[in-house]
Amino acid sequence: MSDAALVVVVAIALAFDFTNGFHDTANAVATSVSTRALSPRTAVLIAAVMNFVGAFTSTKVAKTVGGGLISTEPGFVTAHLLFAALAGAIVWNLVTWRLGLPSSSTHALIGGLLGAALARGGHDPVDWSNLWNKTVWPGIVSPFVGFLIAGLLMVGILWAFRGVRPAPLNRGFRILQILSGSFLAFAHGTNDAQKTMGVIALALFAAGHSHSPGDIPDWVIASSAASLALGTYTGGWRIMRTMGTRIFKLRPPQGFAAQVTASGVLYTVATQYGFPVSTTHVISGSVMGAGATTKMSAVRWGVAADIVGAWLLTIPAAAVVSAILYALLSLVF
16 A cells, blocks of 8 residues: 555544544434433533543554454555445444434445455455454344443432432432433543544554554554544434434433443443444443433433434445445546
């Protein structure tokens, strides 16, 4: 890969990171905004700052994305492959953002890498074991874990504060949501910014500027963190409405339970195990769990089904777009 091509790939990767930020703003702030714990602009500003800080916490997810999903054999990873992978992920992000569906930027990028790798080398260059064990399986389990833990936490909150009147209870939990929402944004940064770091590190390795796709220079961490934070501050208001009100009309205790649960799950799987799970999946599952504990019929399961459908489509849809783009690029260049 030439240095000129490397510059283009890095720029596109940071553009993906930006779309990841505005696409996933709702994950970090919708629950705080919908319960009126914070104004939209304040919530987004806090989320942007905490996203930036969180990105410096760990590089385990970046190493999984950069060196654990597709072949890193010399000559396999090209500018065309990475361009197609990133473009496929960006297209899917924009489509689901336009439709207001909180799909996974994580899975869009993984689908993009998968599709481009299959188009270039067929079945063999994909590490199917790592894809399943570090991506697909954690991606399936994590929202259910969020659902269960948020539900149990909500049961504990309802029992512990059963004698407290709703008005003071809501005021207290709005204050707590400032903390839980900040932690969620921090956890989002530890998880989501690293996917772009991994792609850039893979590009640097392919261009001969590093000895391993696991080498993550400081400038890569800083630029990825800044792009995610800027995208977050720009905001994704369409998805925020889906996350904050259309799944379940949250009250402050439920918002707090969902945020604390999602934060804990994300921070654990990202920093401890390096699994690139979906922030969107985890917070959606947590919102459903907190809502279902309060009243099953209050959760809009039809909207939840639409979201699950988008989840299931994300990896194959992004993979198809990326494979087509790679084929077109191969014909032109």
